Amino acid sequence: MHAQAVPDVPSEAVPPMLSVRDLRTYYRANRLGIKREVKAVDGISLTVRRGEIYGLAGESGSGKSTLLNCVAGAIRPPMEIVGGDIDFAFLSGYGGLHRAPPAEVARVRWRHLSYIMQGSMNVLNPLRRLRSVFVDFAYPHVGGTRQQFERQLHAHLARLNLDRSVLSAYPHELSGGMRQRATVALATVCRPDLIIADEPTTALDVLVQKEVLGMIRGIQREMGSSVLLVTHDMGVHAHVSDRLGIMYAGHLVEEAGTAEIFRNPLHPYTKHLISSLPRIGDDAPRCGLGGAPPNLADPPLGCRFHPRCPLAMKVCSGEAPAMLETAPGHRVACFAYNQSGGA
Amino acid sequence: MSDLLLDVCHVSKIFSRGGLLSRQRITAVDDVSFQIDKRRPEILAVIGESGSGKTTLCRMILNLELPTTGRLVFDGVDLATIRTAADRMMLRQGVQPIFQNPFDSFNPMKRLERYLFLTQRRFLAATQQPASSKAAIDDALHQVGLSLKEVSHRYPHELSGGQLQRVAIARALLARPKLIVADEPVSMVDASLRLSIVNLFRTVRDLGISIIYVTHDLATAYYISDRILVIRNGSIVESGDAKAVLKYPQHPYCRQLRDAVLLPDLANAAADVPISMTGVKGTGEPDRRP
Amino acid sequence: MLRIASYEAADCGDPGSFLRHGGALMSGYFAFLLRRLGQFGLVLFIGINVAYVITHASPIDPVEQSISAVTSFGNTAPDAVEQMRSALRELYGLGATPLDQYRLFWSRILRADFGPSLSAFPTPVSTLIGRALPWTAGLLAVSTIIAWGLGNLLGGLAGYYQKSRTLRLMGVVAIGLHPIPYYILALLLLIVFGYLWPVLPIAGGSAMNLPQSLTMEFVASVLQHAILPALSLILIGVGSWFIGMRSLVSNIVTEDYVVYAELAGVRPWRILSSYVMRNAMAPQLTGLAMSLGGIFNGAVITEKVFGYPGLGSLLVDAVYAGDYGLVLGVTTISIVAVSAGVLAIDLLYPLLDPRVKVN
Numbered sequence: 006m007h008a009q010a011v012p013d014v015p016s017e018a019v020p021p022m023l024s025v026r027d028l029r030t031y032y033r034a035n036r037l038g039i040k041r042e043v044k045a046v047d048g049i050s051l052t053v054r055r056g057e058i059y060g061l062a063g064e065s066g067s068g069k070s071t072l073l074n075c076v077a078g079a080i081r082p083p084m085e086i087v088g089g090d091i092d093f094a095f096l097s098g099y100g101g102l103h104r105a106p107p108a109e110v111a112r113v114r115w116r117h118l119s120y121i122m123q124g125s126m127n128v129l130n131p132l133r134r135l136r137s138v139f140v141d142f143a144y145p146h147v148g149g150t151r152q153q154f155e156r157q158l159h160a161h162l163a164r165l166n167l168d169r170s171v172l173s174a175y176p177h178e179l180s181g182g183m184r185q186r187a188t189v190a191l192a193t194v195c196r197p198d199l200i201i202a203d204e205p206t207t208a209l210d211v212l213v214q215k216e217v218l219g220m221i222r223g224i225q226r227e228m229g230s231s232v233l234l235v236t237h238d239m240g241v242h243a244h245v246s247d248r249l250g251i252m253y254a255g256h257l258v259e260e261a262g263t264a265e266i267f268r269n270p271l272h273p274y275t276k277h278l279i280s281s282l283p284r285i286g287d288d289a290p291r292c293g294l295g296g297a298p299p300n301l302a303d304p305p306l307g308c309r310f311h312p313r314c315p316l317a318m319k320v321c322s323g324e325a326p327a328m329l330e331t332a333p334g335h336r337v338a339c340f341a342y343n344q345s346g347g348a
Numbered sequence: 349m350s351d352l353l354l355d356v357c358h359v360s361k362i363f364s365r366g367g368l369l370s371r372q373r374i375t376a377v378d379d380v381s382f383q384i385d386k387r388r389p390e391i392l393a394v395i396g397e398s399g400s401g402k403t404t405l406c407r408m409i410l411n412l413e414l415p416t417t418g419r420l421v422f423d424g425v426d427l428a429t430i431r432t433a434a435d436r437m438m439l440r441q442g443v444q445p446i447f448q449n450p451f452d453s454f455n456p457m458k459r460l461e462r463y464l465f466l467t468q469r470r471f472l473a474a475t476q477q478p479a480s481s482k483a484a485i486d487d488a489l490h491q492v493g494l495s496l497k498e499v500s501h502r503y504p505h506e507l508s509g510g511q512l513q514r515v516a517i518a519r520a521l522l523a524r525p526k527l528i529v530a531d532e533p534v535s536m537v538d539a540s541l542r543l544s545i546v547n548l549f550r551t552v553r554d555l556g557i558s559i560i561y562v563t564h565d566l567a568t569a570y571y572i573s574d575r576i577l578v579i580r581n582g583s584i585v586e587s588g589d590a591k592a593v594l595k596y597p598q599h600p601y602c603r604q605l606r607d608a609v610l611l612p613d614l615a616n617a618a619a620d621v622p623i624s625m626t627g628v629k630g631t632g633e634p635d636r637r638p
Numbered sequence: 639m640l641r642i643a644s645y646e647a648a649d650c651g652d653p654g655s656f657l658r659h660g661g662a663l664m665s666g667y668f669a670f671l672l673r674r675l676g677q678f679g680l681v682l683f684i685g686i687n688v689a690y691v692i693t694h695a696s697p698i699d700p701v702e703q704s705i706s707a708v709t710s711f712g713n714t715a716p717d718a719v720e721q722m723r724s725a726l727r728e729l730y731g732l733g734a735t736p737l738d739q740y741r742l743f744w745s746r747i748l749r750a751d752f753g754p755s756l757s758a759f760p761t762p763v764s765t766l767i768g769r770a771l772p773w774t775a776g777l778l779a780v781s782t783i784i785a786w787g788l789g790n791l792l793g794g795l796a797g798y799y800q801k802s803r804t805l806r807l808m809g810v811v812a813i814g815l816h817p818i819p820y821y822i823l824a825l826l827l828l829i830v831f832g833y834l835w836p837v838l839p840i841a842g843g844s845a846m847n848l849p850q851s852l853t854m855e856f857v858a859s860v861l862q863h864a865i866l867p868a869l870s871l872i873l874i875g876v877g878s879w880f881i882g883m884r885s886l887v888s889n890i891v892t893e894d895y896v897v898y899a900e901l902a903g904v905r906p907w908r909i910l911s912s913y914v915m916r917n918a919m920a921p922q923l924t925g926l927a928m929s930l931g932g933i934f935n936g937a938v939i940t941e942k943v944f945g946y947p948g949l950g951s952l953l954v955d956a957v958y959a960g961d962y963g964l965v966l967g968v969t970t971i972s973i974v975a976v977s978a979g980v981l982a983i984d985l986l987y988p989l990l991d992p993r994v995k996v997n
Contacts, residue, residue, distance in 0.1 A: 114903025293544025
């Protein structure tokens with residue numbers, strides 16, 4: 006447990022674990038000659054530093070899952086990366102897994118970059134015992150004899166406080182919580198540099214959620230890995246993420262250290278996300294946000310939040326605000342702060 | 349007639365499965381009793397984790413499932429005595445459900461407007477003229493913050509989950525029910541829209557309709573409910589005034605649940621998710637082995 | 639019956655619980671086995687009874703059939719005809735009351751003795767079937783298994799490597815072949831390889847002049863004769879297995895566990911074998927068992943078109959001759975075979991798919 010809270014100021018000496026620059030990912034469909042283009046991720050730049058948990062928050066349709074898929078190199082039509090670069094500390098110069106040669110991708114997967122998927126029933130092959138899954142996923146990267154691997158596996162499970170009997174189980178024989186713990190073990194067994202976690206606790210009950218989050222954070226601190234954690238649950242971010250990016254309709258609208266975001270949210274959408282959540286012991290009435298998230302096949306001009314924004318000005322419907330720094334490490338895309346009429 | 353709208357009296361539900369030699373009995377609901385008073389409409393939150401039996405309880409109140417033992421009386425009618433289609437219709441009108449996924453509760457091939465008209469015709473006989481029925485639908489939609497103009501000629505998939513859940517509530521209101529049973533109504537709705545739906549329940553209660561709000565989310569339960577039941581493994585572990593129970597839970601399980609809620613606050617944030625991995629091993633998962 | 643029991647099982651609390659769970663499964667399996675065997679017996683009983691009723695309701699009277707065959711050669715005295723009629727009735731066992739006939743039928747069935755054939759009197763039905771069965775079983779079992787294996791392999795590859803041109807072309811061919819009526823395809827093969835380019839024999843199971851013994855020459859002749867009928871069956875069979883497997887697999891490749899394995903960099907052949915094909919196999923095996931059971935019906939059209947001496951030809955001839963002993967014999971065997979195939983798959987299924995729990 007060597008890693009301390011990550012400072013807000015990036016150190017220039019060490020390259021970041023992950024950097025995404027101006028990523029644009031569209032879904033392109035051509036049905037009966039009618040072309041449709043859904044701009045799911047539209048110009049996002051962010052970096053994940055070494056040893057930090059970077060949280061991404063946003064609701065469905067904000068593009069956060071699309072962003073994760075791009076980083077993970079899981080690109081299937083109609084999804085298409087239209088522009089931008091993704092660089093990893095362990096794989097640079099290609100501009101993303103989707104452009105790297107297959108041998109490089111194979112080298113990187115699981116050894117350097119692993120993935121924790123949403124804890125649904127279907128993430129593990131229902132016809133395969135967990136031991137086989139561990140062997141399939143990790144053994145080729147670890148090498149050595151099978152006995153050595155088995156010993157390593159037992160040590161890893163013991164470290165995560167999991168009983169080794171899970172290895173002989175089929176996925177359906179485990180409870181949702183156990184399954185997700187096993188997935189966390191699976192994603193960390195190769196001690197990867199970067200772990201992508203997509204809504205890792207959304208399907209879990211609150212008591213189990215807390216345990217699984219603790220487990221992810223514990224092993225991350227111990228190994229010094231970086232984590233890109235996506236969830237819509239601001240409560241989870243408050244407890245686990247070191248830095249936080251807020252996404253809305255394919256754009257990153259605000260980014261800062263988690264403490265800073267919760268203490269001093271700037272973007273009206275961020276403010277709403279934080280203030281609208283009811284808390285036990287707080288009886289103040291709260292209201293929801295009017296309107297609905299925009300249709301990304303035909304997004305509003307200018308700032309995509311302006312139709313729902315309480316602070317909307319004339320300029321908001323004309324131009325898109327740029328992401329600008331308002332304080333060290335705190336960036337926001339809103340004309341209400343520091344913008345001199347667009348970028 | 350009594351003053352009770354709903355009387356759930358020592359209700360249990362046991363499912364059994366298995367073959368000749370290995371019969372398993374699972375107690376989904378275990379001796380649950382509670383009442384809702386007719387004179388005081390309220391929002392009653394039923395809190396529990398997955399597998400706690402809260403959905404089975406809902407299904408029994410909706411008469412989709414009969415209890416193994418015990419009695420459910422709605423508005424003076426024992427649900428076990430319901431036999432005819434007419435009786436069932438009466439009950440349907442009195443108790444309306446709202447489900448978790450609004451897209452599941454609407455036929456994707458039917459226009460929403462048609463849906464609302466059919467619902468209305470089914471429940472409110474032939475006494476009404478078409479014009480007034482249109483007005484009634486518009487009325488119900490206004491109560492949930494929509495209007496007939498916005499909704500008519502639309503198909504379910506053309507609305508967002510939040511809007512559709514509003515339409516589902518409007519539809520429930522059309523039947524002029526006395527009780528609405530809402531099973532996890534906001535867990536599929538986006539964060540920015542969730543609160544407006546939750547607030548809607550308060551409006552509905554003020555119309556004189558009681559709501560059973562089934563959820564695993566303690567924070568929204570605290571925010572809107574008047575009374576609360578906490579269920580674990582099929583039985584009630586704690587009940588009472590919602591604010592009191594959630595602020596000062598007495599039962600250790602409720603305390604555990606309350607402490608596990610991850611608030612979007614920094615005050616106690618860093619401290620209460622354990623960084624070490626000790627204590628990861630199963631504390632709170634429901635144990636349903638017979 | 640079988641059902642996916644994952645949901646309930648998923649709720650069984652702590653990590654050790656599945657061990658106990660396994661124990662319950664075994665005793666459950668025994669009960670399930672007994673029940674399935676009981677069902678198997680019941681299905682056989684009902685099926686054979688239905689076959690009995692239907693064959694006996696046939697408008698063709700075997701006695702009249704024989705008599706008309708005899709009388710067609712010339713004039714016969716009416717007395718003699720009447721005498722012959724009663725003699726034949728006696729001989730065929732038709733003199734007894736219906737109840738006695740039925741009782742006799744079951745006592746024979748239980749001894750696997752279907753009595754003498756009426757059309758090839760007095761050869762026993764079992765001898766006729768025994769003579770035809772190896773031909774049918776050999777041809778159909780081999781071509782069914784080849785078609786199944788090939789169709790599933792190619793269909794699986796086509797579903798997994800959706801971009802491959804070759805496999806896509808194969809899909810087009812399979813879909814194109816599928817709607818062609820089987821007999822047209824069979825006749826086409828016959829015309830091409832029997833007349834236009836006469837390299838293969840067009841009829842029979844082996845060369846007529848060879849004694850049926852295990853000589854190299856005889857085996858070679860059998861194989862040569864089997865090529866065309868087998869090819870016709872395989873072409874049609876591969877197509878339908880291909881299409882089924884491809885659509886199964888193209889659904890499975892979008893499953894989370896396949897995507898997850900890809901993201902983990904699991905080697906493609908491992909994903910294809912253990913994550914994709916393996917998961918598509920269970921339903922396809924069910925289909926195979928059904929088809930293998932079905933081969934005891936014979937492939938009527940195949941055997942007729944290629945003049946193959948199998949069960950199918952035998953069955954058709956028996957129907958025309960009103961030889962209900964023989965029809966019943968063939969039907970009973972196929973009822974037993976189909977039910978046994980279904981039973982085998984039902985019993986194997988819980989072992990193929992751990993999620994299927996016996997209930």
